[in-house]
Amino acid sequence: MANSFAPPDPWLKQLLAAEWTDGIRTRPSRLVINADHVMIGGLVAPIGSLIDARPADQPGAVLSFDLLHDGWKVTRLHKYKPxxxxxxxxxxxxxxxxxxxxxxxxxxxxxxxxxxxxxxxxxxxxxxxxxxxxxxxxxxxxxxxxxxxxxxxxxxxxxxxxxxxxxxxxxxxxxxxxxxxxxxxxxxxxxxxxxxxxxxxxxxxxxxxxxxxxxxxxxxxxxxxxxxxxxxxxxxxxxxxxxxxxxxxxxxxxxxxxxxxxxxxxxxxxxxxxxxxxxxxxxxxxxxxxxxxxxxxxxxxxxxxxxxxxxxxxxxxxxxxxxxxxxxxxxxxxxxxxxxxxxxxxxx
Missing domain, CATH: 3.90.550.10 (Spore Coat Polysaccharide Biosynthesis Protein SpsA; Chain A)
Structure with a gap:
């Protein structure tokens, strides 16, 4: 599924350029973003959760971040660049x-x-x-x-x-x-x-x-x-x-x-x-x-x-x-x- 949303935000661009996985349930894959939500594997989250996940202490390349989905569930996603x-x-x-x-x-x-x-x-x-x-x-x-x-x-x-x-x-x-x-x-x-x-x-x-x-x-x-x-x-x-x-x-x-x-x-x-x-x-x-x-x-x-x-x-x-x-x-x-x-x- 292709992305239908082209984000101007450098944080979102960085996420879209890489594959991500939790190392357990989700195989390495790219995030799919449209105007109001993000999908990876079987996870679906509001686009706001992805924006809120931006690490304040990592201004450069990010290797991992926490995604809030399904209201209260938190999954740590890791960049997969072996x-x-x-x-x-x-x-x-x-x-x-x-x-x-x-x-x-x-x-x-x-x-x-x-x-x-x-x-x-x-x-x-x-x-x-x-x-x-x-x-x-x-x-x-x-x-x-x-x-x-x-x-x-x-x-x-x-x-x-x-x-x-x-x-x-x-x-x-x-x-x-x-x-x-x-x-x-x-x-x-x-x-x-x-x-x-x-x-x-x-x-x-x-x-x-x-x-x-x-x-x-x-x-x-x-x-x-x-x-x-x-x-x-x-x-x-x-x-x-x-x-x-x-x-x-x-x-x-x-x-x-x-x-x-x-x-x-x-x-x-x-x-x-x-x-x-x-x-x-x-x-x-x-x-x-x-x-x-x-x-x-x-x-x-x-x-x-x-x-x-x-x-x-x-x-x-x-x-x-x-x-x-x-x-x-x-x-x-x-x-x-x-x-x-x-x-x-x-x-x-």
Missing amino acids: LIYYAAFGSEDIFACLRASIFSLLTHGRWRHDIAVLTSPDRVALVRQQLAPICPPQRLHVAPVTGEDLLDWCCARYRLNAFQALWSAQPLLYLDTDVICDRPIDELMLGLIGSNTINLRQEGRLDEGEATSAGHWFGWRLLAGDGVPFDPSSPGFSSGAIGFANAVMAQPHFDAILASTYGHARSTANRHYYEGYDQPFANYVLRKRRCFATDLLNRSLRIHRVAADHISMPAPRSATGLVHFTGGVGLAEPKRAAMENYLAALSP
Whole structure:
């Protein structure tokens, strides 16, 4: 149904230019406005309710607002402008993994929204060139992020200020370059849009299976060093996929992860103290703040461990949306082979 009302008001124009959803009952769709009422999904409200919903404290782009309808019912509507982003640095195999991941997202995931890649300044043109055959240029954003080593590269995922497009998107999903999409992930994205926490995938145990472990991956030594109570047998989580509603919600937590990571590097005079680089600090900060959830990504993402001397692949018939090919930070060559084998198995 086309709009029969062309509003001069910038607030109404902004609403009409986007898709909206409550993340539960209404699928993402555009508002339909005529002279006296507004419709979205099964909701019908007087036009005055839409004008009254203008947030006084958000003069710019609005990501969410409350719509009063049916006299007394209130539904919070969220702008649906999803974006998936990556951080790609290092070897040619890393960039081959990036291309395979985005190819799978566009084909098997049927992704029709924006994609962003954070990379080193000298790789920006190369990334655009490599992805041009598979990704429409109007949906691809490539932004430079400076960095000197693996610690900087791993921490790039938390630098939301690196690119303005990350702040106008909702929801957002960060993916490592070694993640393959094997079916559409629309339900995951709708779940993220109404989330007020950071969403991750469970992996391993905090103590990594033994009380004397080095704590390289899930941050238990950081928790212990700060006196934060924890159960050593509790699951840790991976930072290879991170989902959140929007940058405004996530940035304070991401800033804390960055501050802890670099503060530890300075205090120990060691930028490679943990093999997991950023991941133990994400586990420490988000667990201490009690600001993480795993149910959404536990359902949508499978973890497949890749061994350097044996290439295996998960079962295509068990597709849940995403597969993370893990096996150590930066070890891209065997992951690339496993990802390409899995992509071939997914193809008809």
